[in-house]
Structure formats: C-alpha cells, structure tokens
C-alpha cells in the first residue's frame with residue numbers, strides 16, 4: 201500500500217481522488233515538484249521547496265501550508281511508505297471550480313497531493329558509467345517554462361519522441377537553433393574545459409540540480425558560463441551531460457546519430473557526478 205497525503209488527510213494512493221471540477225484537470229492550472237530521496241537523504245530539499253513557493257507565487261496560487269509543514273508531510277510520507285531510495289511527488293492545483301471558467305475565483309481552495317515512488321538509483325549509476333543516448337526535438341512548449349507547471353504536453357511529446365528513438369532524453373532546441381533544455385532536465389556542454397548551460401530566462405526551468413552543480417563548480421574553481429549555445433555547438437562539444445533531480449548528473453554520449461566524446465562518458469562529467477553524489 202502506498203500512502204498519499206491529500207488535502208490534510210493520509211489515504212491509500214489507490215483511494216485518493218480529486219474532483220473532475222479540479223482546475224488542474226480542466227486547465228493544467230497547477231504546479232508540481234519532484235524531490236529525490238537517495239540512501240534515506242532528501243536531495244536539495246530546500247531548493248525544491250523554495251522553487252515550489254516561487255512557482256505558486258508566479259501563478260498566484262495561495263496555500264495555507266508553510267514550507268516547513270510541506271517538509272514534515274513529505275518526511276511522514278517517506279516513513280509511511282518506507283522509502284529509502286525514490287522520489288517525493290508534490291502537486292498543488294488551484295482547486296475545484298464549477299461552473300468551469302477560465303477566470304478563477306478570488307478565493308480558491310487548492311488541492312494538495314504528496315506521495316512517493318520507489319526508485320532504483322543503482323540502475324542509474326550503472327547507466328551513468330555507460331552514458332546515455334539522446335534525441336533532438338523542437339522546443340514547442342509555452343513561453344513560461346520557468347514555472348514548474350503541470351502543463352507538460354510539449355515535454356510529453358518530446359519524451360515520447362525520445363522513447364521512440366530508444367533515447368533516454370530529448371534535447372530541445374528553439375526557433376534559432378539554440379539548445380534550451382531537456383524534456384525533464386538541464387543540458388550542459390563542456391568545450392575547452394568550460395561548462396556551458398542556458399542562462400536563466402523564461403524559456404527554461406531553474407533546475408535545482410543545475411543550481412547545486414553551479415555551487416560545486418564554484419567551490420572547485422571550475423570555469424562555467426550561463427550562455428546560449430547552438431545545436432552545432434552541442435554536436436561539437438568535448439562532453440555533454442544532463443542534470444535533474446532523478447538523474448543527478450548523467451553523461452550523454454550520443455545525440456541522434458552523432459557521437460559525443462567518441463561515444464564514451466567524458467571524464468569531467470563523471471567527476472562532476474561523483475562530486476554531486478558526495479555532496480548529498
């Protein structure tokens with residue numbers, strides 16, 4: 201049995217339900233977060249709780265739970281579900297509204313759901329030793345990808361394009377052929393010992409793993425730039441890797457049919473993965 205927190209109560213996940221009048225169901229009017237639990241430790245928990253608050257503020261969704269209360273609920277879910285490796289999934293939608301109307305009411309009662317999913321990070325460690333294949337896909341998402349909204353159709357289409365091509369992730373490019381991010385990750389390249397990733401704009405999510413990696417890069421005095429880079433620069437890179445809450449730092453060895461670093465995970469990417477895991 202998986203326990204789920206739903207609007208103040210703990211229930212079985214299979215018995216937790218939300219009304220069809222929920223604005224998340226009707227309009228994707230809501231936000232979410234994913235926090236990894238690695239060897240019993242919450243990874244970058246405060247960064248994720250802060251980003252949840254930021255996403256809520258950007259959409260003017262008001263909840264009556266503090267970050268501390270959300271943290272306590274997440275820890276209780278971990279305990280109830282006996283999770284030592286996995287993720288906590290948090291979702292907040294604006295709440296139920298009937299009759300359906302694009303315009304939301306001034307006072308709404310958000311629907312808050314928190315549950316967990318087990319995950320085998322050892323499999324990902326194995327994958328990281330080999331590196332992963334990726335596929336390019338146009339970034340067809342809306343123009344506010346900085347909000348971690350549950351409206352994910354563009355990401356879903358990109359991810360399924362990747363799946364069809366036996367790829368781990370889709371790498372998205374904009375109308376100017378610049379790389380924005382992955383379907384669920386931040387994308388990085390390394391060229392001449394400098395790490396590059398897309399600057400923080402409305403077009404990408406402020407990745408918590410990205411944030412943490414920047415702290416690590418600074419601590420080690422590794423050079424990095426938050427700068428646009430093109431599809432061509434991606435294919436010409438010395439190394440490419442992706443970062444996300446569930447992949448940590450994952451070396452990329454192929455983009456469609458193009459091999460990166462001779463089809464082997466780059467040594468710098470592997471070192472950064474180790475540094476990241478040591479920092480958890």
Ligand code: PLP
Nearest residue numbers: 384385386405407408409444445
């Ligand atoms: N970009 C997108 C579109 C994502 O969905 C994610 C994670 O799900 C990320 C970037 C990486 O963010 P984080 O490192 O916080 O998981």
